[in-house]
Amino acid sequence: xxxxxxxxxxxxxxxxxxxxxxxxxxxxxxxxxxxxxxxxxxxxxxxxxxxxxxxxxxxxxxxxxxxxxxxxxxxxxxxxxxxxxxxxxxxxxxxxxxxxxxxxxxxxxxxxxxxxxxxxxxxxxxxxxxxxxxxxxxxxxxxxxxxxxxxxxxxxxxxxxxxxxxxxxxxxxxxxxxxxxxxxxxxxxxxxxxxxxxxxxxxxxxxxxxxxxxxxxxxxxxxxxxxxxxxxxxxxxxxxxxxxxxxxxxxxxxxxxxxxxxxxxxxxxxxxxxxxxxxxxxxxxxxxxxxxxxxxxxxxxxxxxxxxxxxxxxxx
Amino acid sequence: xxxxxxxxxxxxxxxxxxxxxxxxxxxxxxxxxxxxxxxxxxxxxxxxxxxxxxxxxxxxxxxxxxxxxxxxxxxxxxxxxxxxxxxxxxxxxxxxxxxxxxxxxxxxxxxxxxxxxxxxxxxxxxxxxxxxxxxxxxxxxxxxxxxxxxxxxxxxxxxxxxxxxxxxxxxxxxxxxxxxxxxxxxxxxxxxxxxxxxxxxxxxxxxxxxxxxxxxxxxxxxxxxxxxxxxxxxxxxxxxxxxxxxxxxxxxxxxxxxxxxxxxxxxxxxxxxxxxxxxxxxxxxxxxxxxxxxxxxxxxxxxxxxxxxxxxxxxx
Numbered sequence: 001x002x003x004x005x006x007x008x009x010x011x012x013x014x015x016x017x018x019x020x021x022x023x024x025x026x027x028x029x030x031x032x033x034x035x036x037x038x039x040x041x042x043x044x045x046x047x048x049x050x051x052x053x054x055x056x057x058x059x060x061x062x063x064x065x066x067x068x069x070x071x072x073x074x075x076x077x078x079x080x081x082x083x084x085x086x087x088x089x090x091x092x093x094x095x096x097x098x099x100x101x102x103x104x105x106x107x108x109x110x111x112x113x114x115x116x117x118x119x120x121x122x123x124x125x126x127x128x129x130x131x132x133x134x135x136x137x138x139x140x141x142x143x144x145x146x147x148x149x150x151x152x153x154x155x156x157x158x159x160x161x162x163x164x165x166x167x168x169x170x171x172x173x174x175x176x177x178x179x180x181x182x183x184x185x186x187x188x189x190x191x192x193x194x195x196x197x198x199x200x201x202x203x204x205x206x207x208x209x210x211x212x213x214x215x216x217x218x219x220x221x222x223x224x225x226x227x228x229x230x231x232x233x234x235x236x237x238x239x240x241x242x243x244x245x246x247x248x249x250x251x252x253x254x255x256x257x258x259x260x261x262x263x264x265x266x267x268x269x270x271x272x273x274x275x276x277x278x279x280x281x282x283x284x285x286x287x288x289x290x291x292x293x294x295x296x297x298x299x300x301x302x303x304x305x306x307x308x309x310x311x312x313x314x315x316x
Numbered sequence: 317x318x319x320x321x322x323x324x325x326x327x328x329x330x331x332x333x334x335x336x337x338x339x340x341x342x343x344x345x346x347x348x349x350x351x352x353x354x355x356x357x358x359x360x361x362x363x364x365x366x367x368x369x370x371x372x373x374x375x376x377x378x379x380x381x382x383x384x385x386x387x388x389x390x391x392x393x394x395x396x397x398x399x400x401x402x403x404x405x406x407x408x409x410x411x412x413x414x415x416x417x418x419x420x421x422x423x424x425x426x427x428x429x430x431x432x433x434x435x436x437x438x439x440x441x442x443x444x445x446x447x448x449x450x451x452x453x454x455x456x457x458x459x460x461x462x463x464x465x466x467x468x469x470x471x472x473x474x475x476x477x478x479x480x481x482x483x484x485x486x487x488x489x490x491x492x493x494x495x496x497x498x499x500x501x502x503x504x505x506x507x508x509x510x511x512x513x514x515x516x517x518x519x520x521x522x523x524x525x526x527x528x529x530x531x532x533x534x535x536x537x538x539x540x541x542x543x544x545x546x547x548x549x550x551x552x553x554x555x556x557x558x559x560x561x562x563x564x565x566x567x568x569x570x571x572x573x574x575x576x577x578x579x580x581x582x583x584x585x586x587x588x589x590x591x592x593x594x595x596x597x598x599x600x601x602x603x604x605x606x607x608x609x610x611x612x613x614x615x616x617x618x619x620x621x622x623x624x625x626x627x628x629x630x631x632x
Contacts, residue, residue, distance in 0.1 A: 014504060042504075077547065078504065121526075123541045124548060157540070173540040175503070182498045187491070188330060188358075188394065210437075217571020219535055224473070224489040225439040231393065232440060255533020 003033050007067045008056050009306035012074035013129055014156045014178070015040040019056050020303060021066075022310075028139065030307045034059070040156075041073045048080035049104045060107060067313075069306050071112040072129030075100075081111045085126060088117035089167045092135035096309055112309075117170040120260045125173050130159045133273055136305030137296055138166055150262055150270050152286075153298070154249075154278040156181075160256045170261050174252040177278075180245055189226040190241055197238035199245075199277070201284070207246020208285045212254050219251040245281060253285040266290045274298050319349050323383045324372050325622035328390035329445055330472045330494070331356040335372050336619060337379075338626075344455065346623045350375070356472075357389045364396035365420045376423060383629075385622050387428040388445030391416075397427045401442060404433035405483045408451035412625055428625075433486040436576045441489050446475045449589055452621030453612055454482055466578055466586050468602075469614070470565075470594040472497075476572045486577050490568040493594075496561055505542040506557055513554035515561075515593070517600070523562020524601045528570050535567040561597060569601040582606045590614050 006024040010017065017038035023031045038044070038055040052068075060066060075083040083100045098113035114128035130153045138145055144163070151161040156178050161171040184190050210225065211218045226244045229235040235243055257264040264270070270293035272282045279295030286293045322340040326333065333354035339347045354360070354371040368384075376382060391399040399416045414429035430444035446469045454461055460479070467477040472494050477487040500506050526541065527534045542560045545551040551559055573580040580586070586609035588598045595611030602609045 073504075078507075121538075123538070124544050125540065126544055126547060160537075172537045174536045175505075175539055176536070178503055182502060186498060186502070187494055188389075189491075191394070210439075217567075217574050220490045220492070220567045220571040221476075221488045221575065222437075222439070223491055224441065228440055228442055231442060251533075251536045255536040258533050259537065 003063075005033055005059070005063050005066055006030070007069065007306070007310045008059060009303065010052070010056070010068060010070040010074075011072055011129060011132075011302050012070055012079075013040055013072040014042055015181075017044070017051065017055060017074075018299075018302075020306070021056075021059050022303065022307060024307065024310065027311050028307075030303065032303060041076075041079050048074065052107065052109075053105055056107075065106075065108060067310070068107055068109045069112065069309065070109060071132045071306075075111045075114060076128050081109075083111045083113040085114045085116040086131075088115060088171070089164075089169050090115055090131075091167050092131045092138070092305075093166075093308075093312075095131060095135065096312060115168060115171075117168075119170060119172065125171055127159050127161075127171060127173065130161065130171075131168060132305040132309075133298055133301045134161060134163065134168060134305075135308060136301035136303065137271070137273055139308050140301065140304050141296075144271070150256075150264065150268060152256070152270055152272045152274075152282055152293070154272065154274040154282055155298075158252050160259070162262050172256070172259060172261065174255060176248050176252045180248050183223075183226075183244060183248075184241055189223070189244060191237050194237040194241065197236075200239045200242040203235060203239040203243040204246040204249075204281065205284065205288065207243040207248075208250035208253070208288050209246075211247050211250035212285065212288055219247070223247055246285070249281050249285050250288075253282065253289065257289060257291075264289075264291055269293065271296055273301055319379075321349050321375070321379050321382055322346070323385065323622070323626045324375060325619065326368070326372070326384060326386040326390075327388055327445060327448075327618050328386055328395075329356055329388040330358055331497075333360070333367065333371060333390075334615075334618075336622070337372075337375050338619065338623060340623065340626065343627050344623075346619065348619060357392075357395050364390065368423065368425075369421055372423075381422075381424060383626070384423055384425045385428065385625065386425060387448045387622075391427045391430060392444050397425075399427050399429040401430045401432035402447075404431060404487070405480075405485050406431055406447075407483050408447045408454070408621075409482075409624075409628075411447060411451060412628060431484060431487075433484075435486060435488065441487055443475050443487060443489065446477065446487075447484060448621040448625075449614055449617040450477060450479065450484060450621075451624060452617035452619065453587070453589055455624050456617065456620050457612070460587070466572075466580065466584060468572070468586055468588045468590075468598055468609070470588065470590040470598055471614075474568050476575070478578050488572070488575060488577065490571060492564050492568045496564050499539075499542075499560060499564075500557055505539070505560060507546075507553050510553040510557065513552075516555045516558040519551060519555040519559040520562040520565075520597065521600065521604065523559040523564075524566035524569070524604050525562075527563050527566035528601065528604055535563070539563055562601070565597050565601050566604075569598065569605065573605060573607075580605075580607055585609065587612055589617055
């Protein structure tokens with residue numbers, strides 16, 4: 001059977017580019033024909049058009065002109081074509097309303113907008129890409145269209161998103177993943193020659209415990225224990241990485257627990273939408289404070305979101 | 317008048333090497349004849365001997381063999397010759413007890429020890445270099461030999477040190493300076509092409525306010541406002557750097573305020589021992605929570621500490 005792809009979806013964040021070649025089957029089902037990875041917005045360092053051609057150009061050559069959807073940090077002011085922000089509360093089905101179309105070297109590209117919201121402390125917050133994942137999650141799990149639920153989308157940045165009957169009410173960003181990368185690779189906390197090794201869940205939980213606990217300031221004044229516990233041979237460098245992850249994720253979860261925009265109680269259910277490893281990390285940390293959560297695969301949610309938008313455009 | 321130097325003092329931390337050529341005058345007074353700067357432990361990347369020769373070798377050639385004292389992160393396990401830790405409580409006058417002597421390419425070097433302490437949460441903490449600055453501070457300000465006082469030594473890492481009648485009781489580390497450098501230069505928070513500009517104190521104070529305030533999680537979930545406030549044209553990139561500094565220093569000061577090892581009340585006086593700029597930052601943040609503090613020049617304290625140890629050895 002010959003493949004007959006319908007569109008190309010590009011999830012292009014700060015750290016990664018992930019391009020998907022998709023074939024629509026019925027309105028709600030589709031098939032992933034191929035996947036390619038490329039450099040995120042920071043590493044692509046302004047050579048965005050060429051990077052896209054390098055990544056998906058041969059798909060276009062092989063299958064003819066396919067519409068390309070791009071989403072994520074690539075549409076921000078550190079990216080390629082800046083798209084506007086949709087203001088919360090917003091139903092993510094409306095994402096196409098502020099999408100920006102353009103061409104590059106014969107490619108037809110539609111860049112999705114971001115979303116923004118005002119928080120209780122009068123600071124506002126922004127995201128780009130996660131609203132598409134939320135759309136896909138809602139399409140795959142329509143029972144969440146009718147309830148209030150707190151979502152957690154970990155990645156380079158964690159986005160905590162309050163969803164009410166299918167609408168994004170507000171959200172908060174933590175730079176947990178970016179901090180982890182910087183501190184792992186470029187600080188005194190982890191030795192440069194740290195071996196690769198299996199993620200140590202016991203050390204991770206100890207890190208969570210430190211910052212989930214009730215003491216104020218456990219992040220600012222506790223993070224140095226990643227180094228001192230290695231000095232005392234209490235942790236190997238590999239364990240220290242997991243412990244550092246726990247310290248940062250514990251602090252992120254604790255901040256969400258005390259957020260004035262929502263309640264995080266023992267009967268709240270949180271849906272974590274990320275990779276398998278990150279989902280497990282956040283689910284473990286949430287469990288430590290007695291909050292139940294379930295994990296959803298972010299790739300499936302992303303593809304489902306793109307597929308919904310493609311079908312919506314076809315109908316019009 | 318010909319210079320007749322007595323010793324070379326090298327303050328060699330994670331980020332900077334500072335070498336001083338000193339001439340003793342009376343036991344408590346000395347003259348700084350010359351200063352040279354070089355790469356810190358991280359940048360010197362294991363070429364420690366050659367770096368030292370490059371920095372102070374010609375002093376030795378010109379003035380004959382002078383004793384060289386080295387102090388700071390260079391004596392740690394990411395540095396050159398590892399020295400042991402003195403356990404708190406410790407009087408910094410005892411620093412020479414665990415110093416380690418060695419030679420390199422004809423240079424006679426004495427590496428000072430570090431200090432360590434156990435904290436209330438059963439984690440321990442370490443420092444290297446700051447105990448020498450504390451020694452110098454006490455020699456220059458002998459009235460602090462008889463009281464309890466909280467010291468704050470900002471730098472790559474902030475050390476908060478509880479001093480009681482001349483003894484270091486315990487201390488806590490915050491990675492504030494290192495985090496600031498990483499986030500300023502390598503994160504999405506500050507644009508790569510950010511212009512140089514005067515430090516904006518108003519933005520700094522706004523940053524402090526965010527994290528000094530009573531909300532939990534204002535560091536983890538607040539730091540992203542460094543970016544969003546630029547997106548909304550509320551801050552220029554230059555202002556955003558000062559705001560980021562405030563967010564981090566506010567969080568550091570708040571953690572110290574809530575430390576279970578000491579009290580930070582409106583009648584506590586804090587002594588901040590750092591550079592002029594960092595002293596002003598911490599004094600400003602402490603003032604926002606009603607705590608009085610004074611600034612002491614770290615270079616003068618460092619030199620005074622080295623001078624005391626040199627004279628102590630001469631007496632023996």
